[in-house]
Amino acid sequence: MVPHGSSSGRSADFHAHHAPVGALASVTAGRQLGRSGPSCESGRAGEGGLMLGYREAAGAIRLLPLFPLSASDRERYVQGGGAGERALRPFAAAEVRRDYGWATDRWSAGDLVAEILTPVEALPDPAHAPLAAQRDAFVPAVLLRLTVSNPSEAAREAVFALNLPDHKWLPTDGLAGMKSRAGISFACADADAYVFSAFDLESPLQRRWPLQPRFGLGSVAGVAVPVPAGQTRTLTVAIGFWKPGIVTAGRSMAYWYTRLFSGVEDVLGHALGRAGAVAAACARRDAELAGSGLPAERQFILAHATRGYHASTQLLDDGGRPRWVVNEGEYLMLNTFDLTVDMAFHELRFSPWALAGVLEQFACEYRYSSRVYDPAEPARLLPGGVAFTHDMGVANTWSPAGRSSYEVDGLDRACFSHMSCEQLTNWVLCAGLYWARTRDGGFLDRHRGLLGECQASLLNRDHPLPERRRGFMQCEDERCRGGGEITTYDSLDHSLGQSRANGYLAGKMWAAHVILAELLTAGGRADLAGASLAAAKRAAAAIAACADPASGVMPSLLTDPASAPIIPAVEALAYPWAMGLHAACRDDGPYGAMITALRRHLQAVLREGICLYADGGWKLSASADNSWASKIHLCQFVAETVLGVAQEQAAAARADRAHADWQRLGAADHGVSDQFTAGTAKGSLYYPRIVTAVLWLP
Amino acid sequence: MVPHGSSSGRSADFHAHHAPVGALASVTAGRQLGRSGPSCESGRAGEGGLMLGYREAAGAIRLLPLFPLSASDRERYVQGGGAGERALRPFAAAEVRRDYGWATDRWSAGDLVAEILTPVEALPDPAHAPLAAQRDAFVPAVLLRLTVSNPSEAAREAVFALNLPDHKWLPTDGLAGMKSRAGISFACADADAYVFSAFDLESPLQRRWPLQPRFGLGSVAGVAVPVPAGQTRTLTVAIGFWKPGIVTAGRSMAYWYTRLFSGVEDVLGHALGRAGAVAAACARRDAELAGSGLPAERQFILAHATRGYHASTQLLDDGGRPRWVVNEGEYLMLNTFDLTVDMAFHELRFSPWALAGVLEQFACEYRYSSRVYDPAEPARLLPGGVAFTHDMGVANTWSPAGRSSYEVDGLDRACFSHMSCEQLTNWVLCAGLYWARTRDGGFLDRHRGLLGECQASLLNRDHPLPERRRGFMQCEDERCRGGGEITTYDSLDHSLGQSRANGYLAGKMWAAHVILAELLTAGGRADLAGASLAAAKRAAAAIAACADPASGVMPSLLTDPASAPIIPAVEALAYPWAMGLHAACRDDGPYGAMITALRRHLQAVLREGICLYADGGWKLSASADNSWASKIHLCQFVAETVLGVAQEQAAAARADRAHADWQRLGAADHGVSDQFTAGTAKGSLYYPRIVTAVLWLP
Helix, strand or coil: CEEEEHHHCECCCCCECCCCCCECEEEEECCCCCCEEEEECCCCCCCEEEEEEEECCCCCEEECCCCCCCHHHHHHHHCCCCHHHCCEEECCHHHCEEEECCCEEEEEECCEEEEEECCCCCCCCCCCCCHHHHHHHHCCEEEEEEEEECCCCCCEEEEEEEECCCCCEEECCCCEEEEECCCEEEEECCCCCEEEEECCCHHHHCCCCCCCCECCCCCEEEEEEEECCCCEEEEEEEEEECCCCCCCECCCCEECHHHHCCCHHHHHHHHHHCHHHHHHHHHHHHHHHHCCCCCHHHHHHHHHHHHHHHHCEEEEEECCEEEEEEECHHHCEECCHHHHHHHHHHHHHHCHHHHHHHHHHHHHCCEEEEEEECCCCCCCCEEEEEEECCCCEECCEECCCCCCCCCCCCCECCCCCCCHHHHHHHHHHHHHHHHHHHCCHHHHHHCHHHHHHHHHHHHHHHCCCHHHCCCCCCCEEHHHCCCECECCCCCCCHHHHECCCEHHHHHHHHHHHHHHHHHHHHCCCHHHHHHHHHHHHHHHHHHHHCCCCCCCCCCCECCCCCCCCEHHHHHHHHHHHHHCCHHHHCCCCCCHHHHHHHHHHHHHHCCECCCECCCCCECCECCECCEEHHHHHHHHHHHHHHCCCCCCHHHHHHHHHHHHHHHHHHCCCCCCCCEEECCEEEECCCCCHHHHHHHHCC | CEEEEHHHCECCCCCECCCCCCECEEEEECCCCCCEEEEECCCCCCCEEEEEEEECCCCCEEECCCCCCCHHHHHHHHCCCCHHHCCEEECCHHHCEEEECCCEEEEEECCEEEEEECCCCCCCCCCCCCHHHHHHHHCCEEEEEEEEECCCCCCEEEEEEEECCCCCEEECCCCEEEEECCCEEEEECCCCCEEEEECCCHHHHCCCCCCCCECCCCCEEEEEEEECCCCEEEEEEEEEECCCCCCCECCCCEECHHHHCCCHHHHHHHHHHCHHHHHHHHHHHHHHHHCCCCCHHHHHHHHHHHHHHHHHEEEEEECCEEEEEEECHHHCEECCHHHHHHHHHHHHHHCHHHHHHHHHHHHHCCEEEEEEECCCCCCCCEEEEEEECCCCEECCEECCCCCCCCCCCCCECCCCCCCHHHHHHHHHHHHHHHHHHHCCHHHHHHCHHHHHHHHHHHHHHHCCCHHHCCCCCCCEEHHHCCCECECCCCCCCHHHHECCCEHHHHHHHHHHHHHHHHHHHHCCCHHHHHHHHHHHHHHHHHHHHCCCCCCCCCCCECCCCCCCCEHHHHHHHHHHHHCCCHHHHCCCCCCHHHHHHHHHHHHHHCCECCCECCCCCECCECCECCEEHHHHHHHHHHHHHHCCCCCCHHHHHHHHHHHHHHHHHHCCCCCCCCEEECCEEEECCCCCHHHHHHHHCC
16 A cells, blocks of 8 residues: 555545446545545546535534535635535545555544545456356446544444536435435445435535435435444445446447346445455455565556556456456447457456456457558559457447547548557457467367458558568558558657558567468468568667667657657567566567667667656657656656666656646646546546556566 | 518517426527527537528528527627628518417518418327327427528529537438437438538538538538529428436336337428428417417416416326326426416316326325414424425435425425415315316315315414414424414415415415315215305404405405405416306305405505516516516416406506517527516516416407
């Protein structure tokens, strides 16, 4: 558990997602006096407030500052004036300590400890796992524990409440709790719980309407339990999510959890019944991270990233078959492929079936076949081959087959252009990672033909004429109609944004060739592997050759020596390495010249003014102030583990602190985020992709 | 059609609802450069923008100012500076004329005429009517017509678009249109329509991405059709609403329209196919109102009120049986009974089955039986009887049987207390109106027992001991637990807010007694009618007796001569009158002394400083600055038609203009509203109840 709060020197004032798996839902909390609480399908923090605390006998209600205050209230509370005028007394920021673990987020203030528990466990394959295991793994609920000690001589009440604008509350059936039509619910298992709804929190706790604790029009609802003098009591509450029926457009699907549970009360009851087991599992996972040997700031980043990933996950019921979706954070795009490939490292650990499921969806529904052209002669279409879309839709809205929600035809290397070549590499890279992890022969068999098509398409996107192949992407997809493709770094300048001749993408093509050779061989098509190995050699040679002989610095565009250097030149080494193909990544291996050149490049650019910010954080491109946290962490893994390029200890600590503070300070309102400009999150908020940090773990 | 806009002297800058029947949905439009457009289940105006206009050949896009502009854009457009800098050029307020009819809302500006068509027709009973009639009446869609003339020498395009934040658009199947997962859709029937979605309107109309008019991430979507030089073309668009599946909590129900239509495309196709018939029906209804002889301001109010009523209607599918709900405007309470009784006059004209359905729901599910107490001795519970709840739930969330969402036990004559006695009168009054209109013998048979219970309960709520009955409510419902009941005027002072001894409620009790005698006799229980007739006489005597002999003014509280006078002392005369029981309302009838006294009272208080505002508008209570438009119009009917108290022509015209301007200016942001403080809407926004104005019609 990484301590946060004033005494630790780390800000505790930031939002984190607290999410079940597969419900596209989160109980977002942490920003002081900011909007928070449960939300579904929104890609933002909740719009309400999470009220956790206790009512003292004298009437004061002490709460963690995890709910919003109006401007006038805020002034009174925060400036300290007139706190006695009203019953509601949030703890001041300085009074709150926050301990942040992989699975537990814990706030301590006054006589209160509040924890939100979000287990980090291996997930059973929903296509095959027994119902009981699935109910445990995919229950759409989040557990909270409030422990209130009462050293006073009068009774207190431990209090949990939600303030959700526009929500109206109905009692849960047979449980002490409330539920709303919008699909939010909560309950506790305490027989002596006082369950209420009202316009505000003070009225029910002061028993202003003692004869009727439930008011049908109130948007505040909660539970309170007595804490006798001299005792300590823990109140466990489950917050549930429930969206029944068809929830998608374009293709009609429901949430998978509606197959596993009969309704709101089943969800809440199951979650509460598992509270002990969940708390123990969370404690084990917290201890694992604490004992990992990772620096505290990296522990924080990994824990924060894991929460963001879970909040974006969505397990759907596609006519009886499970369908896995990771939403693209605030943008809510479905299974954005250039995120899938980065998040694969997390899924290989916890849910390899999820990665396979996304690959199947791309193979069956979101692939296309297209011709290519040399940008020098855009009207002449040449043989191309298979490619994959950027995503599968947006905001629960499935795009037509073969089309993403994002890509627009006819753009020239601008945001929303096609990413055909990069997504093609991503299918191959993910397939390789999945196969290496599982040795799933059925997968290889099923996609033998597609792997051959991928090989042909990759070669043609260099150039359809073998004699004109140079080892990197030269030809554009016909969907660009004379324009040009982009990479996942869509909002960057051409150093990373342009696909053609890009060193970053050349690396991914190299990795795809290496992996294709491996997969083709494993699949019984060793006869085809040679072409991929030759292509890998060509790519490696092109990359190695572009380095400036004097400085060792490589340009971002292999064909433009003046183009700015980029860190992600090294990124693609992660894929063969993670498959165990270490030889491919060694100086004495078949691509040794490239490896040596990449190491020299990285060492040359990891300097302030080139690819380091003044705060020590990594700057992906020397020419653009827009750095992706997920990619930084991925490249840190490559640098440290694959290339053996370690920053000096002080510099490394400064970088870790900078990257952690980008999240805590620069993305305080948004939960874990990806795109930072000078340390402030400017896009890709509330994002799942940062789980590349899992690569840091042994 | 009542003209609005600068040349007419009437502001055109106000929101109006444009709603189908039974979908709890509206296309709200009219506020200049304000948020507008379609919304469902929200109780507010749409959060988006409705973009209607045409693109000139030179590129300028001329639009009606019915969509929101950012603050900076607004400055540029409204101040007139730099309009040439961007393509989007809304018409200035002074250029727009708005003609407001009962069924047509028409804007004219430049070469454009735009109309929103919302038919006002008798509604078939969904329990019995043929499917075809139901599909016509309850299609969840609103039709718009844009007529663009092109006197220029170059082609133009007529343009319809919606800008709905957070909406993502999919193409409609087999129709030129788009639909969103949130249930909003639109389409036209033009084969040459250009259908688009984008981040803004300019990009698609300027063909910036010519190769792909549909962009999956855009929240703006629309259609455009060419208007050749020298020609005029009409573009007809249907905006559809579609919320499938269970949409309620507490009790599980779907929208009735999901039984009538197979999906979004069926809705849009049906609406478009009926465009000619709908336009003709709307024109007939517009002409009917224009020819009614009503002053123009009253025509406006009635048309505005009708739109508000339709926007709050919701026809649900309760396990195969239709269930009618009118939502309480912005508050979204279901079938608030003290609104039902006022809206009954509209429903008797257009949908008597709807009124009967609400009465059945109250009789079966939202009635209760309670004891009463004399406030002098609150601990001693006495026999009471049947009563009805204030409402049936809120925001698609059904309350438990016998409980409303609004009422709270144990309050003393404060907002959210019980309205037991008033709602009891409301069931009787509505039943009387329904029976008089339909002579539905089955209804009388079914509720014979309940009518007897209503009689007993009404008598007991005066006093359980016959010798202590005084002709008005003396005893409080036990749910008040020592406190006291309120009336529908819940946010007023005791002059109208307190039930006990209230002259307004005494009038409704008198009317209920009169009507009960009628219903009991008609139902074959003439033996019971005598008790009601005696009670009616007692009530009339008490009301007549409270008038000040010198001035004729009656106090609001019959037991407190110092209490402020109120206009609604006369309100209840409307009910027997509307049933045809005119003798009960005549000076020479059985209650003649009361009638004479009420007329004298009304003439005495209808003066500025007492019950008239400085602008000539009616002030319901001399002691409170909070006037309900619905109740004013109801009392105007009683004054003019029942009591023959007509204001002088100039004063009447000032009053009508004031009441119309309260809506147009005081509620400009909200659509038709009910509660006004000094001419500004302060509550009960976006409201259905103002259809009491239908009583003005012959």
